[in-house]
Amino acid sequence: YDAGSDNHSIRHHLKVSAKVKGGEEWEVVEEPEHDIFSYLDLQLCLLKKKSKLKYTRWCCHRNAAISESEKRISDWEGDFDFLCGYVGFLGYGLRRLCDVKSCGVKSAGKLVHPTRVNPKADESKSSCHIKGQCNNNDAYVPDSAFLFADRVIVWDHLEKKIYLLVWTKTGGNAAQAARSWMSNVQKTLIIPDTKVVVKGSPKVEPQEVEPPRNSEQCIVLGVPNDKEVLISSIPDDVYVKQIESCLALIKMGETYEVCLTKQLYSTVTVDPSKFYELLREINPAPYGAFFEINPVRSDEAIGIDCSHSNRGTSSFAICSSSPERFLRVNRNGTVESKPIKGTIKRGRNVAEDLELAETLRSNVKDRAENLMIVDLVRNDLGRVCESVSVPKLMQVETYETVHQLVSTVTGCIDTERYSTLQTIRAAFPGGSMTGAPKLRTMKIIDEIEPCERGVYSGSLGFLSINGAADLNIVIRTAVITPNGVTVGTGGAIVALSDPTEELNETKLKAEALNTSMCSYIIKHGGV
Numbered sequence: 001y002d003a004g005s006d007n008h009s010i011r012h013h014l015k016v017s018a019k020v021k022g023g024e025e026w027e028v029v030e031e032p033e034h035d036i037f038s039y040l041d042l043q044l045c046l047l048k049k050k051s052k053l054k055y056t057r058w059c060c061h062r063n064a065a066i067s068e069s070e071k072r073i074s075d076w077e078g079d080f081d082f083l084c085g086y087v088g089f090l091g092y093g094l095r096r097l098c099d100v101k102s103c104g105v106k107s108a109g110k111l112v113h114p115t116r117v118n119p120k121a122d123e124s125k126s127s128c129h130i131k132g133q134c135n136n137n138d139a140y141v142p143d144s145a146f147l148f149a150d151r152v153i154v155w156d157h158l159e160k161k162i163y164l165l166v167w168t169k170t171g172g173n174a175a176q177a178a179r180s181w182m183s184n185v186q187k188t189l190i191i192p193d194t195k196v197v198v199k200g201s202p203k204v205e206p207q208e209v210e211p212p213r214n215s216e217q218c219i220v221l222g223v224p225n226d227k228e229v230l231i232s233s234i235p236d237d238v239y240v241k242q243i244e245s246c247l248a249l250i251k252m253g254e255t256y257e258v259c260l261t262k263q264l265y266s267t268v269t270v271d272p273s274k275f276y277e278l279l280r281e282i283n284p285a286p287y288g289a290f291f292e293i294n295p296v297r298s299d300e301a302i303g304i305d306c307s308h309s310n311r312g313t314s315s316f317a318i319c320s321s322s323p324e325r326f327l328r329v330n331r332n333g334t335v336e337s338k339p340i341k342g343t344i345k346r347g348r349n350v351a352e353d354l355e356l357a358e359t360l361r362s363n364v365k366d367r368a369e370n371l372m373i374v375d376l377v378r379n380d381l382g383r384v385c386e387s388v389s390v391p392k393l394m395q396v397e398t399y400e401t402v403h404q405l406v407s408t409v410t411g412c413i414d415t416e417r418y419s420t421l422q423t424i425r426a427a428f429p430g431g432s433m434t435g436a437p438k439l440r441t442m443k444i445i446d447e448i449e450p451c452e453r454g455v456y457s458g459s460l461g462f463l464s465i466n467g468a469a470d471l472n473i474v475i476r477t478a479v480i481t482p483n484g485v486t487v488g489t490g491g492a493i494v495a496l497s498d499p500t501e502e503l504n505e506t507k508l509k510a511e512a513l514n515t516s517m518c519s520y521i522i523k524h525g526g527v
Contacts (some may be wrong), residue, residue, distance in 0.1 A: 012166060032393065035097050036144050040086060040463060041421035047085075047167075047465050056480040068346075080154060081331055081468030084167035084245045088146030088317060089291060089474065092457035095442055098428050099329050141316045141454055141479060145293050146463075151181055162189065167465065230264040230487055230510065233451065236503055242448050243502050246493040255444055257372050257435040260502075261453060261490025264510055265431060270520060272317030272480045278519050279478070283400050283512035285321040287472035289460050292317040318455055320477040321512060323399050324406075326430045326459040329420045329469045333413040339373045339432040341492055342366030342405025345508055346398070357396050357403045365496040370405050372494075376431035376438055377409045383426045384418040385411030401512050419469050424459075430473045455479050456488030478513055487513045 017466050065355040154163040157418035166178035221527055236243070237264055246258040276290045325338040344360040347353030360366060374390060381388050392408035413423055435441035456479070479486045491502050 019158045030455050035251065036090070036094065037097060037421050037425045040146065041419050044085065044421070044463060044465060045419070048467070056157060079156070079159075080163075081466065081470070082152065082154065082462050082464045083466050083468075084150050084152055084440050085148070085462060085464040085466075086146040086164055087149050087291065087462045089144060089455055089460040090424075090458045090471075091141075091143040091455050092433070092453040092474075093143040094458070095429050098425055143412055146292070149462075153185065157178055161338065188284045202212045205520050207290075229268070229521065230266050230485070230514045233263045233265060239503055239506070240499045243493055243497065243499040245448055246444075247443060247495070247497065247499075250493070250495050254438065255435060255441045257369060258441055258444060258448075258496065259433050259457075259490060260445070260493050261433075261449065261457065261488055262506065263451065263453075263456070264487040264513075265484060265487060266517060267484040268517065268521065269482070270478075270480050270485055270517075272319060272522065273487075274524055275478065275480065275516065276317075276319040278523070279321050279513070279516045281515050282519065283321040283476065285323045285399060285476065287320070287322040287325055287461075289318070289320045289322070289472065291320075291460060315482060317480045318460060318474070318477060319476060319480060320460055320472065322460075322472040322475050322477060323404055324398070324430075324432065324473040324475060326461075326471045326473045327424060327427060327469065328471075329413070329423060329467070331464075331466045331468045333415040333467075335385065335411045335413055336405055337377050337381065337409045337425060337427065337430075339370070339409070339430065340404045340406050341369040341373050341375050341432055342394075343491075343505060343509060344403050346401055353398075357398065360403050360405055361394070365494060366405050367394055368496065369492045370407055371496055372436045373431045373492075374407045376434075377427065380427040380431060380438075381409060381411040381423075384423045386414045387412050402508065420469050421461065424469065424471065428459065429457055430459065432492075433473060433475075433490075453488060454486070456486075474493070476509065476512060478516075485517065 033452045150167040152163075152165040154165060155161075156163070162181050166181060168175060215422055232239075239260075242260060243417040244261055246255075249255055249258070272292055273290070280288060292315075324340045325336070328336045333458075342360055342363065343366075344356050344363075347356045371394070374393065376387050378390065388409065388411040390407060390409050392406070394405050394407055397404050397406045418426075429442075431438060434445065456474055456477060458474045460474050460477075461469065463469045475488070477487065487510055491505045491509070493502060
């Protein structure tokens, strides 16, 4: 990586090599000296020392600018932490940079390895194969991608104020360009005089809502009956056998909890921004996000494309309606994680909704899942924090289509020894997407799951110049490429799990995405 480059686009591919030892073991080719974590860490450190922030506050009520100022990054005292910086995602594949060296799958043996969709290799010649994407839709999506946002529009929904932020180098001559951009944006800002509603915030107590639309209703409204919108990469009976494999390993004492996942896909061509508008309406969520990358010339990309040296990355977009926070780090070094374990559907009326919420709250299996992951997250944060606490344990939060069992883990980072990126690395990937114990369970997942998860199970969010960060867990998310759509779903397997119930839970979690796809086809059509 070119740490001195001024380019603002980063794409990171891991080069994976299979080295068979006795037909079973796999190794990873050594990474460049600066991997994506250390590269971002270095860049943010350099940017913070040699930059300043120019900003304008805009009042939505009066539709006019109310103040303009310029400050050093370290002097910022505003109500939000994103002061320009990197925006992007860390895919689940980056677990290989976080103490996990297993990356392929072993010979099938007693474990279930269903045939991959669109396999690229003839596995008949070997008992091993390199793990690939579940389908061709993700063929060009990197393991991580970040954009450097040096000009940002921040909308404070509650205060009805807009901030225009511009990052500039200290002593540089970019001040005039910054003023010009702010002036142009202000001329185009027309804020409608309507009530602003913040969607997606969880409710502690269930409230009466219109029953969510489902895929069957959408089919009645006009989606062809003979065309599945989201197709599972793994047949239901095979997924059940994978669950049984997990239960057998739990019984043997190899693990306590396994987050088993699968991928759904569609070849329908989707306009990402229009799809995301529908997803936000159907399934609003507090950590939702829209992130889109378009092709860049090879001389504009930062980094080395190790695994696909002769081809560039195509356009792709991530449309996320995630209810889960991976990590939030504020400018003072306080870190928060909100792992979710435990899901149940919404009720058709208030009485049923309350009953279902209470069922989730008292469910022994769900509480066991949640408690194990809370302990795991406490351990992850304890590696870099001076103190760790759990202010909220197993609280029911209510969203548009489901109730969730959520805990909150907080800590104070030892900022003299650890940076924000080092904290993220210590906890990545989020424990709610792995299981416990973490390292051993991730290796088990590599053995059982036939394909890479890609963006799914990773984290999406921002890394601010001032050291703050906010990243979600990539669940309830669609990855869109010119070839189609991919959606991940799954659930935690513990000793008390029932295979059929676990299978049904994966379908419940994917329902909002499936409904959004149906709605998109009805409204915009699809190829």
